[in-house]
Amino acid sequence: MHGHPEVAVLRYGHRPGRDDRMTTHVGLTARALGADRVVLPDNATQSAETVRDITGRFGGPFEVGLTDELDATIDRWEGAIVHLTMYGERLQDVEADVRETHAEAPLLVVVGGEKVPGDVYEAADWNLAVTNQPHSEVAGLAVFLDHLFDGAELDQAYEDAEQRVVPQELGKRVEDVDEE
């Protein structure tokens, strides 16, 4: 997010077909809640296309990358790494440390698919649990980002949008954006 070191979200694992919607939602949630970039496995081409399309219409900056090197993306990362997992330390216990570290350094947020190898747990600076309950990697990512940015991401502006939603008590209002 503007004014912060980079936050990139890495979706670790994707099964085409079965995971398309979840992976798309990981990407869209990353964009809407303040991350700068999502990196998807290279077999998630359909999800990547959807997230790019939304970014084109509703604005950015937000980057969508595909990689066939999930592990190398982690190994080569220059900054701090958070791995979201229900087995990790509690968000409320470590979030202050994560925020302090991210004030100075880029942050990679690893969001697991079905199987995450032990190496990812080892590589992470924090294995972090948004509750130690089974729920949803999309929900976990959303709450994590909202805590990381302390709600400031809710006010972020988007550039180069074709359209924008105007908040309404009732009904739907979408405006075309005329770039001057």
Add this chain to the structure above:
Amino acid sequence: MHGHPEVAVLRYGHRPGRDDRMTTHVGLTARALGADRVVLPDNATQSAETVRDITGRFGGPFEVGLTDELDATIDRWEGAIVHLTMYGERLQDVEADVRETHAEAPLLVVVGGEKVPGDVYEAADWNLAVTNQPHSEVAGLAVFLDHLFDGAELDQAYEDAEQRVVPQELGKRVEDVDEE
């Protein structure tokens, strides 16, 4: 959540097959982030079964209901109603009002599927947007509940669990719970 008026989450709409995972994640997110109950459309039997199974293993109290009367569930609700939609008012602008109302009254949180009719917008006390960006109903529900409870749901305890995850810096630790 314990010590608060009831929060029920209503999943409005479900397409069997296509929506199974999203609806399951709505239910699991409701449970993990402090709601007391989820009500699913009666064709979401598989999702209901999964959420009940998780509740049996990881504890409650949490109820899972099925209904063939989505609209009547809204019409008959005795309390306040929030409808989560990207077209609504901004979370940060109305959350204080929602919290204040919920201090005194039960709250129904309506989470849309593909098509939500205008009647739902009319019936809601708040049409509320967790960002006015397209992302994920699961992410929106998670951030909404976390704001509603001001993070207190992260500390909630579960009763009658068979097992529980013990937070770890590294690795996975799941304990059997012996009820005395």
